[in-house]
Structure formats: C-alpha cells, structure tokens
Amino acid sequence: MRTTSTVAFSTEHSKRLYERTRSLLIEGGSSSSRGPGNYGEYPIFMKRGQGSRLHDVDNNEYIDWMMAFGALPWGHADPEITQAIIEGASSGAHFATATEVEIEVAELLRQIVPNAEVVRFANTGTEAIMAAVRIARGYTGRPKILKFEGHYHGWYDDVLLSSNPLPVSALGLPHDPVRIPDSSGLNRHALEDTIVVPWNDVESLQHAIENHPGQIAAIITEGVMANMGVIPPAEGYLQALQSLAHENGIVFVLDETVTGFRIAVGGCQQHYKLDPDLVTFGKALGSGLPVAAFAGRAELMNALTAGAVLHYGTHNASRIGMHAARANLCKLMRNDGEVFRHIWNLAERLDLGLMDLFRRKGIPAIVQRVGPMFQIMFTERPKIQSYREFCQFVDRKAYQQLSLKLFQHGVYTSPAATLHSIVTGAHTQDDVEKTISAVGEVLNSWKP
Numbered sequence: 001m002r003t004t005s006t007v008a009f010s011t012e013h014s015k016r017l018y019e020r021t022r023s024l025l026i027e028g029g030s031s032s033s034r035g036p037g038n039y040g041e042y043p044i045f046m047k048r049g050q051g052s053r054l055h056d057v058d059n060n061e062y063i064d065w066m067m068a069f070g071a072l073p074w075g076h077a078d079p080e081i082t083q084a085i086i087e088g089a090s091s092g093a094h095f096a097t098a099t100e101v102e103i104e105v106a107e108l109l110r111q112i113v114p115n116a117e118v119v120r121f122a123n124t125g126t127e128a129i130m131a132a133v134r135i136a137r138g139y140t141g142r143p144k145i146l147k148f149e150g151h152y153h154g155w156y157d158d159v160l161l162s163s164n165p166l167p168v169s170a171l172g173l174p175h176d177p178v179r180i181p182d183s184s185g186l187n188r189h190a191l192e193d194t195i196v197v198p199w200n201d202v203e204s205l206q207h208a209i210e211n212h213p214g215q216i217a218a219i220i221t222e223g224v225m226a227n228m229g230v231i232p233p234a235e236g237y238l239q240a241l242q243s244l245a246h247e248n249g250i251v252f253v254l255d256e257t258v259t260g261f262r263i264a265v266g267g268c269q270q271h272y273k274l275d276p277d278l279v280t281f282g283k284a285l286g287s288g289l290p291v292a293a294f295a296g297r298a299e300l301m302n303a304l305t306a307g308a309v310l311h312y313g314t315h316n317a318s319r320i321g322m323h324a325a326r327a328n329l330c331k332l333m334r335n336d337g338e339v340f341r342h343i344w345n346l347a348e349r350l351d352l353g354l355m356d357l358f359r360r361k362g363i364p365a366i367v368q369r370v371g372p373m374f375q376i377m378f379t380e381r382p383k384i385q386s387y388r389e390f391c392q393f394v395d396r397k398a399y400q401q402l403s404l405k406l407f408q409h410g411v412y413t414s415p416a417a418t419l420h421s422i423v424t425g426a427h428t429q430d431d432v433e434k435t436i437s438a439v440g441e442v443l444n445s446w447k448p
C-alpha cells in the first residue's frame with residue numbers, strides 16, 4: 001500500500017516487460033481484456049500475491065479487488081488451498097481416469113447446489129456453457145437458444161453477440177433488438193439460431209417466446225448481470241423467466257460462472273430460490289485453478305451417456321483441480337457459511353463508505369452491488385437497472401480514469417467499467433478503510 005509513501009509511483013519494470021512482449025505476445029498477454037485497451041499504455045505485470053495483496057514487478061503493493069476476475073474466493077496463496085494443490089500435484093497432477101476425488105467434489109456440489117442431481121466437470125466457463133447448450137438442443141430437438149443483451153457467456157460462437165456496451169442508437173427497439181456480433185470469424189449460421197432479448201424485461205421475453213413457438217431449446221441467463229458492472233435482477237424477474245421457460249418446454253440454463261460460490265454457497269440459485277434445469281460454474285470453483293462444472297436434472301444430464309450428446313476433454317476433472325475444488329468447497333461451507341457473512345458485511349461497509357464519499361465531494365457516482373460483487377458507476381442516475389441504461393447513462397471513461405489513478409494509491413480494480421470488483425474471504429476491514437481513503441485522495445483532484 002502506498003497511500004502514505006513519498007516515493008514516486010513507478011511501473012518502469014512493467015513498461016520494460018511490455019516492450020519485451022512486443023511481436024511475441026498479443027497486447028502483452030493472453031487475453032485482450034488484460035492489455036492496453038483497458039490498462040492504457042501497458043498493463044502492470046504482477047509477480048506475487050498473498051492474501052488480499054498483489055505485488056508488481058516494481059515492488060508496488062496493491063489491495064486486489066479484482067481477484068483474477070473472481071476466481072479467488074480466498075484471495076492469493078491461501079494456505080489450505082495451497083496445501084491441497086501440493087497434495088494433488090505431488091501424488092499425480094492428472095490421470096485422465098476415474099478418480100475418487102472427482103466423486104467427492106461432485107458429492108459436495110450436490111450437497112451445496114439445489115438442482116445438481118448429476119454433475120460433469122470441465123475447465124472453463126465457456127466450455128460449460130457450450131456443453132449446456134448442446135444438451136438443451138439434443139434433449140429438446142429444437143434449434144434456437146435465447147440470450148440477453150449485455151450478458152456474456154464466454155467466447156463460444158453461439159453466444160458471442162450483443163455482450164458489449166454500445167451507443168443506444170445501435171441497439172434497435174427492445175421488442176426487436178439488433179443482434180450485434182462481438183467478433184469477426186464467427187460461424188454465421190450459429191448466430192441465425194440465437195435470439196437476443198433485453199434482460200429485466202418480462203414483456204420482451206414473452207414476445208420473443210411467442211414469436212418462436214416450439215423453436216427455443218434454451219434460455220440462458222446470468223443470475224446477476226455481471227459483465228455490465230453489476231446490475232441486479234428486478235424483483236421477481238428471474239422467477240418469471242423460469243416460469244416462461246418451463247411453461248414452454250424450454251430448458252432454463254442459469255450461468256453461475258460469476259455468481260457461483262460468491263453470492264451464497266449455492267449461488268443465485270440458492271439466493272433467489274430458483275429451480276433451473278441446468279447450471280454452469282467456473283471461476284471461483286477451482287479457487288485459482290481452471291475448474292468448471294455443469295450440473296442439473298438427471299433427465300437432461302443423462303443425455304451425455306455414451307457421448308449421445310458429446311462432451312469430452314483431456315483435462316476435465318484434473319486431480320490437481322479437484323483437490324483445490326474440494327478444499328475450497330469444504331472451506332466455503334465451514335461454520336455454516338461464515339465467510340459469506342464476512343464478505344457481505346465488508347462489501348456493505350465499502351459500499352456505504354464510497355457512497356458517502358461521492359455525496360460529500362459532489363461526484364455523480366454510485367456503487368452498484370449484489371452481496372460481495374460491486375462496481376462504481378459514474379452516472380447522474382440513482383441506479384442502473386438495465387444494459388440499455390448502462391450504455392446510455394454510465395461514463396465508462398471516468399471509471400477507467402479512477403481505476404488507473406487508484407493504482408498509484410495501492411488499490412487494484414479492473415479498469416474496465418463493464419467488469420466488477422469482489423470482496424473475498426481474504427479481505428479485511430483495514431482493506432476497506434484504506435480503499436475508501438485512496439478513492440478520497442483520487443477524488444480530491446478529480447477532473448473527469
């Protein structure tokens with residue numbers, strides 16, 4: 001932490017490493033979201049993490065609120081998770097055979113996740129969604145899937161559209177949104193079968209279902225819109241969506257890649273009392289290792305038997321990943337889910353402290369939050385309730401500017417306004433206070 005230091009903040013070593021990556025790595029790493037598009041001239045190269053803190057190659061220390069896009073429910077190098085990884089690695093990282101530890105993690109998931117009758121492991125959230133879509137199509141024999149504007153479900157062709165913020169003039173009318181591919185090189189035929197609908201809008205969903213009778217295999221939704229900052233579901237919305245899906249023979253796929261093991265131990269499914277047919281997990285499940293899963297009603301999941309609906313993967317359920325996931329899930333359940341009380345409380349204190357700061361300094365900004373997931377939004381609005389409101393009323397550049405300045409004060413959040421921050425089991429009241437004070441310092445000389 002540098003808030004009181006008089007030594008000038010420098011990231012010269014990061015800059016030199018970035019120069020070294022030119023013509024070798026694209027944008028300095030392995031995902032554009034980690035490159036200069038979000039980070040300005042060059043990203044900061046990190047070398048070590050411990051608890052809630054990250055250390056960069058120039059020896060600057062940061063309170064980390066990004067936590068590997070939410071993949072670290074216990075922060076960095078948690079001793080129990082580390083020990084589990086060592087045990088897994090030292091007895092054989094992966095066999096690609098049946099293993100007992102895989103059963104144990106599946107049993108834990110069944111205990112934790114209300115709808116998880118049958119479980120299958122994968123490596124990333126993208127893979128889990130791909131498989132869930134394939135099961136839904138195979139099971140129903142229907143071609144189309146329905147997703148929502150502003151929701152991101154990984155980089156698979158069928159779901160890679162309308163997930164970026166754009167000028168509202170480009171989006172069309174809510175009853176007939178313009179479908180906007182997010183990438184070159186997509187399979188055009190895949191997109192023909194993807195229906196896009198505004199989220200938090202029951203009428204538009206109803207309209208889309210009526211327009212495609214007997215054609216929709218799956219409705220796929222995030223439980224909280226977590227790739228447009230943080231936008232909570234409107235009261236009763238997810239229940240209405242679920243009823244519409246079930247009344248129309250459509251598979252309800254709940255994407256808990258972000259919210260799983262974060263909002264509650266059983267994710268949004270538990271928190272909002274939902275009954276999805278299939279659920280997907282990633283990020284927090286492996287506590288830093290690439291572990292994903294999808295689970296659901298046996299009738300649907302049994303479609304995987306003998307590869308009738310095919311899902312393979314050399315690294316599925318790697319022993320090392322299963323060891324980490326087992327330790328993680330046991331720790332999350334400990335003392336009746338004590339850690340969830342901790343992260344909800346800390347997040348509320350941070351939220352209230354920041355809101356108070358914005359009010360006192362007359363800055364048009366709000367904190368949007370669901371439990372431990374939060375994002376600062378620069379807006380005149382008292383709250384942001386939809387993707388279209390986010391596109392129209394949120395100043396994303398101002399947020400990026402705040403985030404980049406916070407680096408100089410020892411606070412690390414993702415500079416992308418579309419992402420969000422996360423309170424973990426490793427964060428403390430001290431982290432909250434230091435962060436509020438760092439934001440205050442940045443706002444003292446704020447020129448958006």
Ligand SMILES: Cc1ncc(COP(=O)(O)O)c(C=O)c1O
Binds near residue numbers: 222227282283
């Ligand atoms: C809601 C949601 N689903 C799926 C994914 C894809 O997960 P992965 O990056 O592990 O492929 C993400 C990634 O951020 C996500 O936010």
